[in-house]
Amino acid sequence: MNVVDKARVKPAAKLLSGNNACALGAVAAGCRFFAGYPITPSSEIAERLVTLLPQAGGVFIQMEDEISAMAAVVGASMGGAKAMTATSGPGFSLKQENIGYAAGAEIPCVIVNVMRGGPSTGMPTRPSQADVMQTRFGSHGDYPMIVLAPASVREIYSETIRAFDLAETCRTPVILLYDQVIAQSSETVALEPPTTPRAERKWATGPREEFKPFAVGPDGIPAMAKPGAGYRVHTTGLTHSETGFPSQDPETVNRNLGRLFSKLERHREQIDSWEAVQCDDADVVIVAIGISSRAARRAVEICRASGVRAGLFRPITLWPFPEAPLCAATKNARAVLVPELSIGQLRLEVERLLGRDKVEGLHQFSGEPITPAQIAARATALASEA
Amino acid sequence: MFTDAPNFDVRDYLRLEMMPHFLCPGCGHGIALRALLWALHDLAIDKDKLAIVSGIGCAGRLSAYIDANTFHTTHGRPLAFATGLALARPDLHVVVISGDGDCLAIGGNHLIHACRRNLKLTCLMLNNEIYGMTGGQVSPTTAETRLTTTTPLGNNEPSFDACALASAAGAGFVGREVTRHVPKLKELMKAGLEHPGFAFIEVLTDCTEVYGRKNELGSSPEMIMRQKSDMRPSAYRNTVDTPFHPTSLPTGILMQNDRPEYGAAYRRAAALAAAKGAKK
Ligand SMILES: Cc1ncc(C[n+]2csc(CCOP(=O)(O)OP(=O)(O)O)c2C)c(N)n1
Ligand code: SF4
Numbered sequence: 001m002n003v004v005d006k007a008r009v010k011p012a013a014k015l016l017s018g019n020n021a022c023a024l025g026a027v028a029a030g031c032r033f034f035a036g037y038p039i040t041p042s043s044e045i046a047e048r049l050v051t052l053l054p055q056a057g058g059v060f061i062q063m064e065d066e067i068s069a070m071a072a073v074v075g076a077s078m079g080g081a082k083a084m085t086a087t088s089g090p091g092f093s094l095k096q097e098n099i100g101y102a103a104g105a106e107i108p109c110v111i112v113n114v115m116r117g118g119p120s121t122g123m124p125t126r127p128s129q130a131d132v133m134q135t136r137f138g139s140h141g142d143y144p145m146i147v148l149a150p151a152s153v154r155e156i157y158s159e160t161i162r163a164f165d166l167a168e169t170c171r172t173p174v175i176l177l178y179d180q181v182i183a184q185s186s187e188t189v190a191l192e193p194p195t196t197p198r199a200e201r202k203w204a205t206g207p208r209e210e211f212k213p214f215a216v217g218p219d220g221i222p223a224m225a226k227p228g229a230g231y232r233v234h235t236t237g238l239t240h241s242e243t244g245f246p247s248q249d250p251e252t253v254n255r256n257l258g259r260l261f262s263k264l265e266r267h268r269e270q271i272d273s274w275e276a277v278q279c280d281d282a283d284v285v286i287v288a289i290g291i292s293s294r295a296a297r298r299a300v301e302i303c304r305a306s307g308v309r310a311g312l313f314r315p316i317t318l319w320p321f322p323e324a325p326l327c328a329a330t331k332n333a334r335a336v337l338v339p340e341l342s343i344g345q346l347r348l349e350v351e352r353l354l355g356r357d358k359v360e361g362l363h364q365f366s367g368e369p370i371t372p373a374q375i376a377a378r379a380t381a382l383a384s385e386a
Numbered sequence: 387m388f389t390d391a392p393n394f395d396v397r398d399y400l401r402l403e404m405m406p407h408f409l410c411p412g413c414g415h416g417i418a419l420r421a422l423l424w425a426l427h428d429l430a431i432d433k434d435k436l437a438i439v440s441g442i443g444c445a446g447r448l449s450a451y452i453d454a455n456t457f458h459t460t461h462g463r464p465l466a467f468a469t470g471l472a473l474a475r476p477d478l479h480v481v482v483i484s485g486d487g488d489c490l491a492i493g494g495n496h497l498i499h500a501c502r503r504n505l506k507l508t509c510l511m512l513n514n515e516i517y518g519m520t521g522g523q524v525s526p527t528t529a530e531t532r533l534t535t536t537t538p539l540g541n542n543e544p545s546f547d548a549c550a551l552a553s554a555a556g557a558g559f560v561g562r563e564v565t566r567h568v569p570k571l572k573e574l575m576k577a578g579l580e581h582p583g584f585a586f587i588e589v590l591t592d593c594t595e596v597y598g599r600k601n602e603l604g605s606s607p608e609m610i611m612r613q614k615s616d617m618r619p620s621a622y623r624n625t626v627d628t629p630f631h632p633t634s635l636p637t638g639i640l641m642q643n644d645r646p647e648y649g650a651a652y653r654r655a656a657a658l659a660a661a662k663g664a665k666k
């Protein structure tokens with residue numbers, strides 16, 4: 001078979017784990033730099049990329065800890081490479097310092113957090129969904145964050161690609177959040193390489209004298225100056241003015257930090273993603289992500305089979321939370337059930353939007369996934385109470 | 387102006403729009419900065435291809451004054467940022483500016499691993515024996531008995547010999563100089579900048595305003611003269627094996643070898659792997 005024929009053939013279905021799909025998605029997205037530090041249950045991503053990246057002309061490095069891994073990723077991206085790191089709970093805590101730097105200095109990068117049981121070293125080989133709030137508010141200070149929450153091997157692949165695209169388009173760090181079960185379970189999938197072009201970095205052009213590194217620009221996203229292209233700009237984690245140099249002038253601070261938030265708001269159409277299953281007539285809508293949403297999908301079938309009108313709302317983009325779609329999907333519901341592997345984090349956000357009366361949590365932090373039967377039973381009870 | 391630098395104008399390498407700078411009068415960091423700019427001038431390093439990566443502290447603030455691609459990162463992490471940048475962009479000349487607290491306390495782990503890895507980077511650690519930026523707290527190089535805001539009874543922790551540490555960790559180039567000898571410091575920096583692997587340079591510099599004042603070390607000229615008379619005895623008083631001898635504190639290039647550079651070795655191996663992958 002010659003090369004052209006080979007390219008036309010549909011990709012064969014393969015047995016693949018979530019972490020492997022993530023590594024493949026990263027390379028397909030144009031990732032050319034990975035820095036990490038081993039931690040269960042994320043290590044397979046690094047172990048796959050260590051071979052894939054050099055073949056693609058990229059760089060893989062295992063750093064001395066997660067702090068430096070995150071720093072190296074930001075450094076590589078400042079140099080122009082699409083860059084990624086992957087970790088789990090304890091390592092994710094260590095990365096927060098430089099995730100905040102990337103958010104403030106507006107350096108595109110992708111951080112994968114495979115959730116395992118916590119707190120602290122917790123349960124390395126057990127799933128959890130207790131980092132929902134840490135992904136949003138993990139570093140200090142005010143900053144926005146994009147967090148994507150895929151729920152299957154195929155979706156890990158496509159969301160990894162979308163994570164890189166959003167990072168470049170919005171000049172921001174993007175977190176890919178999933179749990180140990182979908183990270184390490186294998187599914188048979190045929191991965192379709194993306195047909196649309198990938199988002200690329202907006203580089204500064206034009207004369208140096210006229211270039212303002214943090215100018216507001218038409219879409220709120222300043223072009224970046226590529227080192228070596230003659231702009232010689234300054235990048236800092238201090239609050240800065242449009243020039244890139246430190247400033248604590250209240251008006252300047254307001255303007256620049258305000259833009260950090262508004263730049264995401266202006267791109268909500270690209271950022272937002274969710275799935276609503278049989279929500280229109282549902283008396284009970286289940287809101288879930290990751291492995292809990294897989295159980296919830298089955299629970300909806302069980303409920304419907306016994307005449308209980310249940311539906312599923314699944315945020316695929318977790319942050320910024322798809323507020324309006326959730327409100328629309330639960331408009332007719334009398335109760336909303338949030339099953340999650342935590343004491344209640346997703347539930348807090350759902351309650352914020354829908355009020356506490358309507359919302360109930362189904363929480364489990366034992367390290368075992370919630371079963372469809374558990375969710376179906378609770379949804380059935382809620383439907384009859386309501 | 388130094389008479390032996392007829393062609394060197396420090397203003398060519400400074401961001402004049404950032405003047406006046408924020409350093410205290412007499413601060414040794416300014417002297418170290420001048421020596422660096424002079425070394426860059428002598429080596430004719432292209433400003434566009436120069437990346438300065440600095441940490442947090444008074445030393446870390448220097449990057450903002452240099453007319454190059456400058457990155458002011460997080461406390462203790464400049465070597466880690468620089469590692470990513472240098473690997474992604476081998477065409478850039480990457481120089482790290484760090485302080486004694488930045489490099490040896492919060493960043494100590496990154497320092498030893500950068501030394502071990504031997505990626506081409508030049509790391510300048512400006513050692514003023516104090517946390518200058520935060521108002522004068524004890525640092526890993528503060529001499530025993532010295533007064534700082536967090537050692538009101540006198541420091542009783544032994545200090546690091548940073549060069550011995552870097553050598554033991556495997557740095558390919560290790561050097562030390564005092565800010566009193568600017569031409570010598572410049573030459574040492576040049577040697578470090580030209581070294582093909584990781585170069586660690588410790589610059590012994592004076593924090594006049596908080597360290598000098600608190601320990602009654604005199605005016606900034608007096609502090610500089612003290613560098614001559616006792617060669618900064620404090621930082622290296624009684625390190626484990628070598629009781630301190632003021633006149634024998636080693637300066638200049640302390641160690642240089644030609645261990646394989648990490649980035650080049652990686653790219654060679656990667657090219658081989660890519661060729662193998664293509665054959666399959
Ligand atoms: C994570 C973190 N911890 C603490 C600080 C506060 N801080 C700023 S500079 C500094 C010490 C700097 O000392 P050194 O590296 O010796 O630089 P100098 O100011 O003496 O040049 C500290 C502790 C910080 N910015 N970030
Ligand atoms: S506090 Fe010390 S180190 Fe900082 S600028 Fe002043 S004299 Fe220099």
Ligand SMILES: [Mg+2]
Binds near residue numbers: 443513516517518525
């Ligand atoms: Mg210091």
